[in-house]
Amino acid sequence: MYELMEKLFPICRSITGNGVRQTLSILKEEIPLSIFEVPTGTKVFDWEIPREWNIRDAYIIDPEGNKIVDFKQNNLHVVGYSTPIDRDISLEELQQHLYSLENQPTAIPYVTSYYKERWGFCLTHHQRQKLKEGTYHVYIDSELKEGNLTYGEVIIPGETNKEVFLSTYICHPSMANNELSGPVMATQLIKWLLQQKQRYTYRIVFIPETIGSITYLSKHLLHLKEHVIAGYNISCVGDERAFSYLPSRQGDTLSDRVALHVLKHKHPKFVHYSFLDRGSDERQYCSPGVDLPIASIMRTKFGHYPEYHTSLDNLQLVTASGLQGCYDVFVECIKLIEKNDYYQVNCLCEPQLGKRGLYPTISTKETSAQVRTMMNVLAYSDGKRDLIEIAETIEESAKNILPIIEKLLEARVIQNLNNGVLK
Amino acid sequence: MYELMEKLFPICRSITGNGVRQTLSILKEEIPLSIFEVPTGTKVFDWEIPREWNIRDAYIIDPEGNKIVDFKQNNLHVVGYSTPIDRDISLEELQQHLYSLENQPTAIPYVTSYYKERWGFCLTHHQRQKLKEGTYHVYIDSELKEGNLTYGEVIIPGETNKEVFLSTYICHPSMANNELSGPVMATQLIKWLLQQKQRYTYRIVFIPETIGSITYLSKHLLHLKEHVIAGYNISCVGDERAFSYLPSRQGDTLSDRVALHVLKHKHPKFVHYSFLDRGSDERQYCSPGVDLPIASIMRTKFGHYPEYHTSLDNLQLVTASGLQGCYDVFVECIKLIEKNDYYQVNCLCEPQLGKRGLYPTISTKETSAQVRTMMNVLAYSDGKRDLIEIAETIEESAKNILPIIEKLLEARVIQNLNNGVLK
Amino acid sequence: MYELMEKLFPICRSITGNGVRQTLSILKEEIPLSIFEVPTGTKVFDWEIPREWNIRDAYIIDPEGNKIVDFKQNNLHVVGYSTPIDRDISLEELQQHLYSLENQPTAIPYVTSYYKERWGFCLTHHQRQKLKEGTYHVYIDSELKEGNLTYGEVIIPGETNKEVFLSTYICHPSMANNELSGPVMATQLIKWLLQQKQRYTYRIVFIPETIGSITYLSKHLLHLKEHVIAGYNISCVGDERAFSYLPSRQGDTLSDRVALHVLKHKHPKFVHYSFLDRGSDERQYCSPGVDLPIASIMRTKFGHYPEYHTSLDNLQLVTASGLQGCYDVFVECIKLIEKNDYYQVNCLCEPQLGKRGLYPTISTKETSAQVRTMMNVLAYSDGKRDLIEIAETIEESAKNILPIIEKLLEARVIQNLNNGVLK
Known part of the structure; x- marks a missing residue:
């Protein structure tokens, strides 16, 4: 990925x-x-x-002739859907087309204007603060056309x-x-x-x-x-x-x-x-x-x-x-x-898991967690709860009870009622 | 008032x-x-x-001839629905007809006996404690009659x-x-x-x-x-x-x-x-x-x-x-x-608020609270929630969202389904 | 008992x-x-x-001839449903038939094996730890038969x-x-x-x-x-x-x-x-x-x-x-x-309890807890709540409100709608 x-x-x-x-x-x-x-x-x-928007190039030339904001270096520098422009401009006017973030001064913001025609440039606030008075050249080679x-x-x-x-x-x-x-x-x-x-x-x-x-x-x-x-x-x-x-x-x-x-x-x-x-x-x-x-x-x-x-x-x-x-x-x-299906136990009362090798043959003081979980799955496989609800009810992850359900299906202790989606 | x-x-x-x-x-x-x-x-x-009850006057005269409890000074002094009386009485007997509040000794309590005939006076506990032995005169000029x-x-x-x-x-x-x-x-x-x-x-x-x-x-x-x-x-x-x-x-x-x-x-x-x-x-x-x-x-x-x-x-x-x-x-x-009506948005998906001047034309990092509230009103104007429920769901006061609803109605973005009360 | x-x-x-x-x-x-x-x-x-299980006697004889685990002293000493046995056995083999609790060393555990044939003895962990190498004799006089x-x-x-x-x-x-x-x-x-x-x-x-x-x-x-x-x-x-x-x-x-x-x-x-x-x-x-x-x-x-x-x-x-x-x-x-029946008040609005001697005839600042409880029982005797629900709603024990209900039934202020069980 x-x-x-x-x-x-x-x-x-x-x-x-x-x-x-x-x-x-x-x-x-x-x-x-x-x-x-x-x-x-x-x-x-x-x-x-x-209309469809495409852009080939865009930059700002500063009064000293340096390319200071360049679409080719970072495509966030241009406001999305900017209309084309190619002219000299004072700093004062330029400022109205600039976007920066005062409290994230090293970040170029992402700005768009899909449904109203305008042009603009985005830059870091640090860079913006360094701009001096003078005449700048702004250039956006974009196109807005039927497409x-x-x-x-x-x-x-x-x-x-x-x-x-x-x-x-x-x-x-x-x-x-x-x-x-x-x-x-x-x-x-x-x-x-x-x-x-x-x-x-x-x-x-x-x-x-x-x-x-x-x-x-x-x-x-x-x-x-x-x-x-x-x-x-x-x-x-x-x-x-x-x-x-x-x-x-x-x-x-x-x-x-x-x-x-x-x-x-x-x-x-x-x-x-x-x-x-x-x-x-x-x-x-x-x-x-x-x-x-x-x-x-x-x-x-x-x-x-x-x-x-x-x-x-x-x-x-x-x-x-x-x-x-x-x-x-x-x-x-x-x-x-x-x-995520509905499951139903195949008999009334608890099924005898012992004769199917799913339950310990000796009864001592403690029941294992796995046996308890299996008994809980059975207790709530009443045909009215789907897998997620069974899992939520018995406070187990559905992922963990799926193998238990497979075992119980295989032993024909429960049946899958499906979820009404498959015919 | x-x-x-x-x-x-x-x-x-x-x-x-x-x-x-x-x-x-x-x-x-x-x-x-x-x-x-x-x-x-x-x-x-x-x-x-x-029966209808009316009272003109009521008071107690103490053994020294002073009017000490006087309906004309405070009408709470008489038990509501008191029957008329006009006679001399010992302090001991009087006590059985007096009401005061031990733990609010400066207050005259409000007492009534609408459905059983009795008479009585209410007074402050302070006043009650000052009562001395002797013969008192009690007078209640009231009337209980068909009315x-x-x-x-x-x-x-x-x-x-x-x-x-x-x-x-x-x-x-x-x-x-x-x-x-x-x-x-x-x-x-x-x-x-x-x-x-x-x-x-x-x-x-x-x-x-x-x-x-x-x-x-x-x-x-x-x-x-x-x-x-x-x-x-x-x-x-x-x-x-x-x-x-x-x-x-x-x-x-x-x-x-x-x-x-x-x-x-x-x-x-x-x-x-x-x-x-x-x-x-x-x-x-x-x-x-x-x-x-x-x-x-x-x-x-x-x-x-x-x-x-x-x-x-x-x-x-x-x-x-x-x-x-x-x-x-x-x-x-x-x-x-x-x-408190039901409102329903007039189109499927979000309406385009921008073309109606209700949404900013430029998309920057933040959305204003007001725009969010308007979007939330729209998201829950599903025809199944009344104004109160919309307000509760979007955690805003109904008073504040009413002007937004007016604006959306005017822009024909939503309609008022009424609440089934008006035909 | x-x-x-x-x-x-x-x-x-x-x-x-x-x-x-x-x-x-x-x-x-x-x-x-x-x-x-x-x-x-x-x-x-x-x-x-x-099969039906019966047992007459069971014990272990230690290498020195002492009866050390004796069913007649405590019937928990034998695993429930143990099959009969009567033979000499090494300690090593015996251990596989013994059950004790390490963390409750003075307790004889209760163990059963209803659905798989085996035999075994239960004993305290202290006793088990004292067993020495040698030949033991195990004896269980039990019977598993059709019954x-x-x-x-x-x-x-x-x-x-x-x-x-x-x-x-x-x-x-x-x-x-x-x-x-x-x-x-x-x-x-x-x-x-x-x-x-x-x-x-x-x-x-x-x-x-x-x-x-x-x-x-x-x-x-x-x-x-x-x-x-x-x-x-x-x-x-x-x-x-x-x-x-x-x-x-x-x-x-x-x-x-x-x-x-x-x-x-x-x-x-x-x-x-x-x-x-x-x-x-x-x-x-x-x-x-x-x-x-x-x-x-x-x-x-x-x-x-x-x-x-x-x-x-x-x-x-x-x-x-x-x-x-x-x-x-x-x-x-x-x-x-x-x-646990459903009760319903017999009139619209509050019944006049005063005329039935169930309400104080004089109204002062405070209402007694008992009168309040009676009023609360009445307020929720709406024919839709059973006794338990009335009690839960008015935050009283059902036991305490039963005598009040008896009084209200007797005064014909409420009726018992029964609970649909009796015809």
Whole structure:
């Protein structure tokens, strides 16, 4: 994952344009990605696909002739969707087009202006403070024209047409946690999913944030509402600090129950956010009337780490082990979603486990923890509780009781009532 | 309010009689009050209207000929509903008819005996301790005879016949917080309500406590059960110490939800009582089978301040600012009841606020609190939550989000689904 | 109770055999017990009645000819269901058949092997450590043969065929709290129940644990599911340390509500276990599909006191006053179950208690606690709450409000709506 991220890092992405195309084309070398384009002007619910933006170069020349702010050194230096410009300008006028962060003086901020035409440059506050009076030359070689919004999609068919939906975005320039950690995580999950047969169909999309998810929903809403049983928005999954959970708007969907159960057992110190803290595509997936069961599992949440939306969100912030830790959580969640069935004991009263070699033949003062857990699984395999609820009730991790359930199924002591999804 | 209270203070009220008539007639100068009389002997549920009680004078003459306890100085000196008497009496016998408070030796207690004939005097414990052996003369010029129970009613028609019901009582003699604060508050609210068009019809009653509310319910129960959507009992609303909330028996009616929301945001240190702490007409309004949605908002609750039911509950205890503070709470509650509708966003996914000038055109690192609140209102305007629930969910005061809702309605981003009350 | 326990203590009980028969025959001298036998090999749900085990004698002779472990001194010395043996044996081989507790070196542990044939001896760890090399003689004069499982039953008919079910076990050898406290408590409750007419029918069983309850359920399940409205498993009810409550699997049955209410008021420091802490016949009574409303009220719970399942669980651990304390709880629970009806006030608004002599005729500053409780009972006698819920709502013990309810019934202020059980 980390290598792929290094490869994708330098590209200047935005919500439209060649940066997105280039990113998707690199991902297509890894996974069977279908790529779609939606023309400028297409109505998508309350929105409209904007013009396509591309940029070749941009810089500021100082009064002494030095190139002091250079898009080619860091693509965050230009305000996203800046209109072209090529002229001399006084420092006073220039200041009105500059963006810096006073309390993070070494960071270049990330700024965009998608829906109003303007131009601007971003720079560190230290650099800004050094600017002297005089005439500057500003140059932005960009283009805003009729074009397309581009996104990618992978569909992995399962035994059933019920779907698990994963969404990540590909619209930020060179930032690592709040951009690339998402697509590389999704790519890795796709590779893993392709290695085995799944019960559910998996739909994974790589889209520009907000306008992309709105576009995708406008094309697929009815299908998604009918088929999606669970899913996650994948964003900010690569640093090593926290684990975070942000619920779906409804808060108690399968996605929520699984994510909470896994995080509680695997990373009990995870931060539990409210839907009021949302900020990414869950805003669309969970909006009234859309109401898909989409929750978010993150490392440190967007907006909650100082490097967020600045040049400091770089390849040092995200680590291979940060990515791996979150990948393990997603894999465990998916495994649980796949196995979350209802189980029922096959006889009245406790089954006699002893005659099946599942219970000690001698009764002494103590019962082993494993035997207790097995007895507890049996006590709550009443056909009314799914795996997650059994696990929550007996205060065990679902991961640990799955092998016990396998043993009990094999011994025909319980049966799998399925979950109503498979016919 | 305070001036009106001063005017009403000296009158000797009881559950029947000329004190009540005089009080209602003063209120009628202020508001369009209808006055009703119900004859002695009328059956009202399990009760019967008692005989009417009037008193002209009462005093005790001590062995030395001094008038030592004088009704004309303080009408609390006579036990309410005392039968007439005019005779000499030993101190020993007199003591059996005296009431004082050992642990509040400077207070004249308030004592009544509505349903059993007796006579008695109330005095400070200090005064009682000074009584010497000898022959006293007791004189009570009162009358208990067939007559009427008197009460007042104001009905302010609204756009709909659904009603908000306010009740206050007018049966205590010269006491300020636990009596007059209620009727003057109700009077002021009526004046305010008369100044504008309301959605709901307002029904406000001025009744003697217990027997009055039982009488009123016996005449109007079916109408009230069909029409009343919210309401409050108004009592003890004038001191400056606490704010108190006493729920309806059901506990989660619109009246409760509104009162709790307003108090939580406006006076977060308010005291939250249980229905087990009830003591005024909510006992009748919320009794089994009656079950009206009546809660109570008070300053310091009856029974919970030392001056309660004594001569110390006087015009010093209640202040203009104490009354005003509670008046503001009632006004805010009524405004919320009037506006408590269901709202629904008009499109799927987030509406594009930017094109309507409701969202910043440039995206930097931070979102303003106001924009977040607007986005939160939109996220929960799902047609299933009323204003109070939206406010509770997004952890904002309903008062603060009402202007945002107005803006969103005006921009046609949301619609008002109403609340099912208006046709 | 304590005397009966002393009489039963020496008998060597197991899940089948003459120890059980002898125990039931002693109980039959006290109560009208019906005794049943179920033959070896009978299928009971997933189980089968095992062969019957009887033992006459057992001991170990040490190399010097001393009888060092003697069944006749303590019947815990033999592993329950040991097969017969009579031979010389090396210490090394003997060790594989010995059971002792390293961390309770003065206790003989209680060990059984019902469903796998083996033999063994239990002894204190101190004694085991003193064993020297040499040849030992082991002798067990036991018999495992086709026979019967024996259990007892008492049915006390009530006014209705709805039943309260009590279950206790009689399958442990000489142990006091975790065995005999149960049957002597059940015996005492039967004697008390026989002294008066009850509304409900009482069914009390004396069975071997696990196999006995499974056997009983296999014969009576449909009847029990249709008729049992509440019940308790009676085990570990005789020491003086704690009070404990272990809920039914469902957790909110009448048995649970009554037990919790009584313990909360009578022994507020009781230990509240989870169904995950179960271990006795509630495992069968509450298993999925059986789901009887059976909770457990105990003194110190099985498995939670050091003497449990050892020779230290003796007649010193259980005391007459320990038994009496728990007996009082059971009696109060049964009385509450008998009286747990729905009550409804007979008029709208508060009834006028004064005219019935139930309310003070003079109104002063304070209301007595008793009057308040009566008013609270009335406020919640809405026909929708049973006695337990009224008591919980008004924060009083049901025991204390029962006399108030009697008074209100007598005064015809409320009526008993019954609880749907009696026709």
